[in-house]
Amino acid sequence: MSASPNRVLLTGANGQVGRCVQDRAKMADRVNRYELVALGRSDLDITSLTQVEEVLSRFQPRVVINAAAYTAVDRAEQEPESAYMVNAEASKNLALVCGKLGIPLVHISTDYVFDGSNSTPYDEEMPTSPLGAYGRTKLAGEEAVREHLSQHLIFRTSWVFSEYGNNFVKTMLRLGQERDQLSIVSDQIGCPTYAGHIAEIILRFVDEINEKEFSGWGTYHLCGDKAVSWFDFAQAVFTKAVEITLLADAPELTPISTADYPTPAARPAFSVLDNKKLQDMLGSDTVRDWRAGLSTVLEKLAS
Numbered sequence: 001m002s003a004s005p006n007r008v009l010l011t012g013a014n015g016q017v018g019r020c021v022q023d024r025a026k027m028a029d030r031v032n033r034y035e036l037v038a039l040g041r042s043d044l045d046i047t048s049l050t051q052v053e054e055v056l057s058r059f060q061p062r063v064v065i066n067a068a069a070y071t072a073v074d075r076a077e078q079e080p081e082s083a084y085m086v087n088a089e090a091s092k093n094l095a096l097v098c099g100k101l102g103i104p105l106v107h108i109s110t111d112y113v114f115d116g117s118n119s120t121p122y123d124e125e126m127p128t129s130p131l132g133a134y135g136r137t138k139l140a141g142e143e144a145v146r147e148h149l150s151q152h153l154i155f156r157t158s159w160v161f162s163e164y165g166n167n168f169v170k171t172m173l174r175l176g177q178e179r180d181q182l183s184i185v186s187d188q189i190g191c192p193t194y195a196g197h198i199a200e201i202i203l204r205f206v207d208e209i210n211e212k213e214f215s216g217w218g219t220y221h222l223c224g225d226k227a228v229s230w231f232d233f234a235q236a237v238f239t240k241a242v243e244i245t246l247l248a249d250a251p252e253l254t255p256i257s258t259a260d261y262p263t264p265a266a267r268p269a270f271s272v273l274d275n276k277k278l279q280d281m282l283g284s285d286t287v288r289d290w291r292a293g294l295s296t297v298l299e300k301l302a303s
């Protein structure tokens with residue numbers, strides 16, 4: 001297959017962000033702009049260096065978007081090697097092969113690279129110190145990408161939700177149908193982020209890379225506005241779900257502390273990311289209220 005100036009190769013195409021990238025690439029304002037090669041794990045297992053070399057050499061894309069990851073935060077404590085293979089080793093595979101073939105790589109990382117001890121939003125330069133195996137493996141992936149490929153974009157995002165896959169919003173809706181009362185952690189603060197918003201920003205960067213001499217390589221924070229607790233997030237889910245009659249009634253919510261809800265993986269108490277660098281790069285409209293994304297998701301789930 002010959003190289004195409006507009007071919008974009010997407011890994012992890014069946015995950016939340018992967019599905020939203022596919023949807024956005026098909027929207028009216030973008031359709032025909034790229035030739036999107038969307039590959040799920042069965043088409044390309046990124047832990048195999050041989051497969052990565054073979055597939056990238058065959059398609060010769062203009063850009064690779066890596067939306068594949070091991071995202072089971074608690075399970076990663078029991079199987080850190082599996083998380084490391086996908087989040088660190090496989091990211092290195094992509095960076096090495098992209099470097100060899102001269103292809104830029106868009107990669108996604110997480111707020112869980114921070115320990116949450118800050119009281120003001122984290123910018124891209126602040127020291128990392130992950131609390132658990134998932135965060136450590138994602139940080140190792142970031143480092144491998146930076147080490148092996150200068151033409152990279154790393155987007156650290158947080159609390160991702162969408163109409164696809166498993167996420168907090170869908171868990172709340174399921175629990176809201178099953179129970180009258182729910183206890184939700186209220187002392188972890190972060191920024192919910194709609195995967196459709198992440199997809200949109202990634203494709204805007206792909207446009208920039210495709211259309212002109214691009215020099216904005218590096219790491220960016222990309223999350224929804226404004227910061228809330230999981231308790232506040234749950235309240236917003238139920239208020240909107242009842243308003244659009246996706247749920248008949250909201251359960252009664254009780255705020256609890258992290259100490260009252262022990263999980264295998266420790267989570268940062270405060271993982272608010274600062275979007276300023278992203279805004280400076282692409283404009284103020286890059287920051288979106290996550291509540292708008294929530295309405296979109298709930299309306300899609302209702303229809």
Ligand SMILES: NC(=O)c1ccc[n+]([C@@H]2O[C@H](COP(=O)([O-])OP(=O)(O)OC[C@H]3O[C@@H](n4cnc5c(N)ncnc54)[C@H](OP(=O)(O)O)[C@@H]3O)[C@@H](O)[C@H]2O)c1
Pocket residue numbers: 011012013014015016017018040041044045046047067068069070071086090108109110111138156157158159160161165166195
């Ligand atoms: N979800 C969050 O709250 C959150 C928060 C911060 C950052 N992030 C980051 O955002 C990115 C996207 O997350 P997401 O929520 O879209 O994740 P997701 O829904 O869990 O999707 C990840 C996808 O990666 C695929 N995958 C796993 N191992 C693979 C492999 N070896 N080769 C190829 N594909 C593989 C999975 O396939 P299978 O379905 O076959 O397993 C899945 O489709 C990730 O980098 C994640 O770390 C997520």
